[in-house]
Amino acid sequence: MIGRLVVVGAGLIGGSFALALKAAGAVKTVAGLGRSAEAMARARELGIVDEICDTPQQALRGADLVLLAAPVGQTGPILDSLLPYLEPQTVITDAGSTKCDVVAAARQALGPRVRQFVPGHPIAGSESNGPDAAMAGLYRGKKTVLTPLPENTPADVERVAAAWRLCGSLIHTLSPEDHDRVFAAVSHLPHLLAYALVDDIAAKPHADLLFQYAASGFRDFTRIAGSSPEMWRDISLANREALLTELDAYLAQLTTLRHKLAAADGRGLELVYANAQRARQAWIEAIEAGSPPQQHRDTE
Amino acid sequence: MIGRLVVVGAGLIGGSFALALKAAGAVKTVAGLGRSAEAMARARELGIVDEICDTPQQALRGADLVLLAAPVGQTGPILDSLLPYLEPQTVITDAGSTKCDVVAAARQALGPRVRQFVPGHPIAGSESNGPDAAMAGLYRGKKTVLTPLPENTPADVERVAAAWRLCGSLIHTLSPEDHDRVFAAVSHLPHLLAYALVDDIAAKPHADLLFQYAASGFRDFTRIAGSSPEMWRDISLANREALLTELDAYLAQLTTLRHKLAAADGRGLELVYANAQRARQAWIEAIEAGSPPQQHRDTE
Incomplete structure (x- = not known):
């Protein structure tokens, strides 16, 4: 059971992750953090997020799992903003379609705390965007590729893998390259x-x-x-x-x-x-x- | 009502044309002529053709409408083989995806009888081939482009257009070029x-x-x-x-x-x-x- 999930971006990818975990009864609270107040309000209307957070500090308090679901170019700035409030039990993962740059950005932003970041990429999506496109079944039967870092603990990698499995996804592992x-x-x-x-x-x-x-x-x-x-x-x-x-x-x-x-x-x-x-x-x-x-x- | 329709090729395109006209109650007899005895036998099993013809002579006797539904490179040789048996009431059309070459091949093969050839292209298909892929609804709501020749009579163009309309298709007209x-x-x-x-x-x-x-x-x-x-x-x-x-x-x-x-x-x-x-x-x-x-x- 995930006590507190934070989705950074509650559109198609982040929203579907939250909905799938809710449908599986695997999460207590979903907190949303994002650029667009409008999209977040819509995500709450749709039951994707339970709580809208205005700041990383508010979002990360007591967080078990954080999913970054924003365009990959924002990975560095988002992690920079999260680092000061990152608690020791929290695992961060992402859903970016590229991994070498995400890993590089994570190393630069997080330093040694990069051990808490398990990179991932669910091979699913749609040409539709935003919270209205999110659906609990998006990842069912689809692959999720994890590209774990040498710094990650096996237990943290498994926590991320388990969450994706609860979404119905099949876990594959590749190097970022x-x-x-x-x-x-x-x-x-x-x-x-x-x-x-x-x-x-x-x-x-x-x-x-x-x-x-x-x-x-x-x-x-x-x-x-x-x-x-x-x-x-x-x-x-x-x-x-x-x-x-x-x-x-x-x-x-x-x-x-x-x-x-x-x-x-x-x-x-x-x-x-x-x-x-x-x-x-x-x-x-x-x-x-x-x-x-x-x-x-x-x-x- | 089309008394006798000949489909040259009874695969996806020719077969669907025959099935659609049969479903509309618009054709009495469908005769099939083709390279593959196996495909023709299958087309008869599926109720696409009523009669398998071994020769153009046999196929064209009493024909009202002929649809060429074979790869466009065969247009010339097929029309060469049909010409000696082409009766004056017969209108030939085709379903080729290119039109300039088809028109050129038709002029060369048919000479002045090219007036009986109304070129066409139904904008429908599938990546599946053969008689088993044929279906009565293939052309429903889809465009069929006719590229009539100056030699065609308006009545013959209308006969071809009417047949496609009975398949549920919308008629458009363009020059071959x-x-x-x-x-x-x-x-x-x-x-x-x-x-x-x-x-x-x-x-x-x-x-x-x-x-x-x-x-x-x-x-x-x-x-x-x-x-x-x-x-x-x-x-x-x-x-x-x-x-x-x-x-x-x-x-x-x-x-x-x-x-x-x-x-x-x-x-x-x-x-x-x-x-x-x-x-x-x-x-x-x-x-x-x-x-x-x-x-x-x-x-x-």
């Missing part, structure tokens, strides 16, 4: 590509005509371009090196494909398309064989 | 980009690890990479010029975005992301305001 390389390829790059395509089309003089004929293939391809620009700006910057590596590999791949297309190399194009189709099919079959059906549409 | 430019941007390019991403990831030494953490943002982004490689090879080649133009514009856009990322230009990245998010949101709102809810997942 591996985490960031993996998500640069399968999440951050696709977001950048989708944003680029929609911006490219929207900037054309005949954009209205184009959008009129865009159908659901386009809708699904670009769904992740509906995600929060601020959040994805922070992720792009935070994971810049790995994202550049993936982007360059993709640009090289696209350039090769462009040559095949320009040369009317049907066989070459079909090989790439067929390889992609096969790989995706194998992936889908592995998901269907190994995991419960996915009920929510995520953007990690 | 406008059609191909529009779909290069909103359909053909996204397919190529999705195939390229999956192939790129599948070729990496740690592909298994990457796929393990790919979530539903990736799944939706790459859904169209589950489409038929042969079909999309043909579409890519058929609309090569327009697709190259769109691909080059996109490569330029990506290169600009790469510079912003390399320069850690957070403001520049956020502007692109925010513009894309806004444009997509406006598009989604326009769809929701103006169209019936979409029930199927299309790849056009």
